[in-house]
Amino acid sequence: MIQAAVFGFGNIGSGVVAVLEENREQIARVIPGGIAVKYILDIRDFPDSPYADRIVHDVDVILNDPEISVVCETMGGKEPAYTFSRRALERGISVCSSNKELVEAFGPKLLAAAAEHHCSYLFEASVGGGIPLITPMLNCLVQEKITEVMGILNGTTNYMLTKMQHCGADYGKVLQEAQELGYAERDPRADVEGHDTGRKIAILSSLMCGKTVRYDEISCEGITKITPEDFVFAAQHGYTIRLLGMSRLQEDAVSVLTAPFLVPEGHPLYGVTDVFNGVLVHGTMVDDVMFYGRGAGKLPTGSAVAADMILASRNIGSTVPIAWSEELMPVVPAGERISAFFIRGDKAQEEAVLKALDGKLEAVWEAEDSLEGDETFALVTKEYREKEIYNALEEISGIRSMIRMLPKEA
Ligand SMILES: NC(=O)c1ccc[n+]([C@@H]2O[C@H](COP(=O)([O-])OP(=O)(O)OC[C@H]3O[C@@H](n4cnc5c(N)ncnc54)[C@H](OP(=O)(O)O)[C@@H]3O)[C@@H](O)[C@H]2O)c1
Structure with missing residues (x-):
């Protein structure tokens, strides 16, 4: 049996506990005895919860217990989630997070800490909630x-x-x-x-x-x-x-x-x-x-966190590898992106827009019955560098919508 702890007993943290408890038999097929939640860290007490006796308010109770080998971080926000996660990893305790804000800001740092201390930092639930996506x-x-x-x-x-x-x-x-x-x-x-x-x-x-x-x-x-x-x-x-x-x-x-x-x-x-x-x-x-x-919800997201806890538990003493370094990837400047646009505007500006977009126009979209009386026009452009489209329309007022398009054959 693996002894685990939960950081943050809110929507998702309570979902994780529900998944681990209700599906204990299922989980026991791969983790003998399943994963037991020994502690739940939260600011509040939960006197009416069946897990009231496991609530603690001091993270050191968890970090100093040598039985704990995996925690889930479902607190949200950057701090103290970062400090608590880092301290757990430095003690060789794997951390499984649903916290996209933390993962986005500190993912590579926490992955490096996990690798250094032979444990895992996993974050399946941070994107797409219950959808198995990252793994x-x-x-x-x-x-x-x-x-x-x-x-x-x-x-x-x-x-x-x-x-x-x-x-x-x-x-x-x-x-x-x-x-x-x-x-x-x-x-x-x-x-x-x-x-x-x-x-x-x-x-x-x-x-x-x-x-x-x-x-x-x-x-x-x-x-x-x-x-x-x-x-x-x-x-x-x-x-x-x-x-x-x-x-x-x-x-x-x-x-x-x-x-x-x-x-x-x-x-x-x-x-x-x-x-x-x-x-x-x-x-x-x-x-x-x-x-x-x-992509969200207590049980679907809790299920994804539980999947990570099982994966970490099956790799105790080693690190589930995730290739994500701190080196920055160059991002294409916004104006250099290639996009086709749907453009809608005031009918009075139609001619000016058509002239400005000369050579860049794909089609004019006629309004049908439901828009009669609304003095609006719409057109779609070819795929162009975005800055060329924006520059062409810079001087024209009355543009109501500019929405990018996915090509029909995609
Ligand atoms: N909700 C979703 O469907 C969903 C889906 C995917 C990912 N997520 C992510 O999962 C994370 C948790 O979301 P949630 O909806 O479960 O939030 P939540 O319901 O607010 O739960 C967070 C829990 O952590 C507790 N907490 C906050 N700071 C703490 C601290 N310093 N020490 C101990 N406990 C602390 C909160 O206590 P208090 O209530 O007393 O502040 C609360 O019980 C977020 O990062 C969120 O973006 C959520």
Whole structure:
């Protein structure tokens, strides 16, 4: 039997305990006796919990117990999560985290500490919640040169965009509904402004490159400016709109961003709706591989953390290797990215826009019945360097939407 501890008995920490307890027999098939939770570190007491007797408030109780060989860090935030994780690794205790903020900021440092002290730092649940993604990428695809990772990585915004797509509701209304259902936080900025997706694509990009792709170097656009009219145009031409994290190797650099995209019908991410997440990984030999499932939630995410705890437990005394160095990976400057855009604007500006985009235009999208009376026009561009599109439109007012597009044949 492995003795374990939980740092942070919130939503995910309690999910981890539930998975380890309820599936003890299942886990015992690979870890004789299963994984027992000996301590739970939290600020609060939980007098009504069946685990009340395991709550501790001093991390040293856990770190000084020689029986403990694995902990999960489900506290969130950078500190004290970083200090506690580092101190555990320095004592040879493996740490399994769901904390994307910490992994993005300190992943390589904690991986180095784990390697030095013959234990593991694992973070499957930090991206894609319950979806097995990082472990398959690093193991089943270890023989591949991965050149692109792209996905829907935030369930809250995907729920909101799905609602806008199907009900024609505006952004404010779907946000309110998502908050009432508990999908969106009272302060929704991390989700709706794309920061959550940005951190996750930073982690996936770093794993793709083996070097560090910093979150603060990633262009981040959210969904706050998406309107029902954008969805109407998109639907009339066989597209929907999704918030994507996208990372593509481009020679010696990586082109990476978080932004809403028009996604064509038939694309594997088109059918990823509601709170679900989907991630496409492209390898040069295997082609596209897709991962799909619940990107958040107590039990799905707890399950992913538990999987890491089992993996670490099966490798006691050694390190589960993850190739991610502190060396910075060059990021393609935003203006140099190659993109096609859907552009919507005031009808009065149509001629000026058409003139400005001379040679860059792919098609004008006529408005159909549902937009009659709305003095708006829409068009789509060819794939161009982004700075050329932005420069061309610099002097023109009345642009209401500019949304990147995935090509139809993708
Ligand atoms: N929720 C999801 O679906 C989901 C999915 C994937 C990843 N994650 C990530 O998982 C992590 C945890 O998320 P969560 O939703 O479980 O958050 P949560 O419900 O707020 O749980 C965090 C727990 O840690 C405790 N804690 C905070 N600081 C502490 C400290 N210094 N010492 C001891 N305990 C401390 C908190 O106590 P207090 O409540 O008293 O502050 C709380 O009980 C975050 O990094 C999050 O991004 C969450």
